[in-house]
Amino acid sequence: xxxxxxxxxxxxxxxxxxxxxxxxxxxxxxxxxxxxxxxxxxxxxxxxxxxxxxxxxxxxxxxxxxxxxxxxxxxxxxxxxxxxxxxxxxxxxxxxxxxxxxxxxxxxxxxxxxxxxxxxxxxxxxxxxxxxxxxxxxxxxxxxxxxxxxxxxxxxxxxxxxxxxxxxxxxxxxxxxxxxxxxxxxxxxxxxxxxxxxxxxxxxxxxxxxxxxxxxxxxxxxxxxxxxxxxxxxxxxxxxxxxxxxxxxxxxxxxxxxxxxxxxxxxxxxxxxxxxxxxxxxxxxxxxxxxxxxxxxxxxxxxxx
Numbered sequence: 001x002x003x004x005x006x007x008x009x010x011x012x013x014x015x016x017x018x019x020x021x022x023x024x025x026x027x028x029x030x031x032x033x034x035x036x037x038x039x040x041x042x043x044x045x046x047x048x049x050x051x052x053x054x055x056x057x058x059x060x061x062x063x064x065x066x067x068x069x070x071x072x073x074x075x076x077x078x079x080x081x082x083x084x085x086x087x088x089x090x091x092x093x094x095x096x097x098x099x100x101x102x103x104x105x106x107x108x109x110x111x112x113x114x115x116x117x118x119x120x121x122x123x124x125x126x127x128x129x130x131x132x133x134x135x136x137x138x139x140x141x142x143x144x145x146x147x148x149x150x151x152x153x154x155x156x157x158x159x160x161x162x163x164x165x166x167x168x169x170x171x172x173x174x175x176x177x178x179x180x181x182x183x184x185x186x187x188x189x190x191x192x193x194x195x196x197x198x199x200x201x202x203x204x205x206x207x208x209x210x211x212x213x214x215x216x217x218x219x220x221x222x223x224x225x226x227x228x229x230x231x232x233x234x235x236x237x238x239x240x241x242x243x244x245x246x247x248x249x250x251x252x253x254x255x256x257x258x259x260x261x262x263x264x265x266x267x268x269x270x271x272x273x274x275x276x277x278x279x280x281x282x283x284x285x286x287x288x289x290x291x292x293x294x295x296x297x298x299x300x301x302x303x304x305x
Contacts (some may be wrong), residue, residue, distance in 0.1 A: 035120035040089035079285040095285035096121035112216030115262035122279030139231035144240035163246040164260040169208035170220035221251035
């Protein structure tokens with residue numbers, strides 16, 4: 001998907017989060033890497049459950065705390081790709097599948113590894129329940145065990161999965177609010193620098209990889225070994241006896257990181273969804289096809305914007 005060349009890879013962080021709020025209760029056997037081979041053979045040349053795209057104020061998924069830093073231009077680009085795909089093949093490919101493919105391609109064009117993407121996802125009919133979104137471990141999480149437990153509950157039971165997927169931060173950025181706890185402690189030179197920068201400009205975007213912020217590589221791990229992790233959850237990885245050796249391995253061996261990242265992303269794509277992949281192929285990534293959104297958890301309705 002050539003259009004993914006301009007996709008900010010911050011979307012990768014969102015892609016990871018969308019799957020982490022899913023529950024291992026539904027089979028994913030209907031997904032396959034060649035799902036669209038017959039219905040849209042030109043798909044990959046053109047160009048999540050996708051609930052993250054739904055608009056509608058604070059109750060929409062775009063309005064939820066963990067998603068507030070998503071770049072509108074990245075979300076719009078995915079919908080632009082959808083329009084081109086649907087123009088070529090008809091409404092056969094979901095925003096969720098397009099997002100997954102665009103994420104993979106953005107990783108590749110940024111210098112990272114390729115990996116197989118399981119396709120055939122439907123777009124959700126409503127935003128993810130707030131309670132599930134709020135269960136996501138935040139960047140202020142200092143307990144590696146809490147992170148391991150959350151990943152493990154979704155079938156990602158190896159510590160290497162947590163460390164490798166955290167490597168998505170090699171191309172991410174964050175607002176000061178998301179690492180204010182780390183900056184406030186000022187327990188090392190780097191955290192003091194974060195505090196000074198955010199005091200000067202509270203709205204600044206901080207690179208999560210301070211070594212090579214625009215390249216998908218292993219420099220994020222190198223930064224952790226230098227105590228230059230931006231999030232508390234980043235620094236926790238280098239301080240924990242289970243994850244620290246993996247961080248050091250990836251810092252010394254980019255190929256090892258790439259191999260594990262590709263493996264973990266494939267595993268991530270196979271995490272089943274709570275809705276058993278019941279949904280639709282949206283005509284716009286930003287709204288459902290019907291006139292109203294229904295919260296699948298509460299049954300509450302809201303007008304589709």
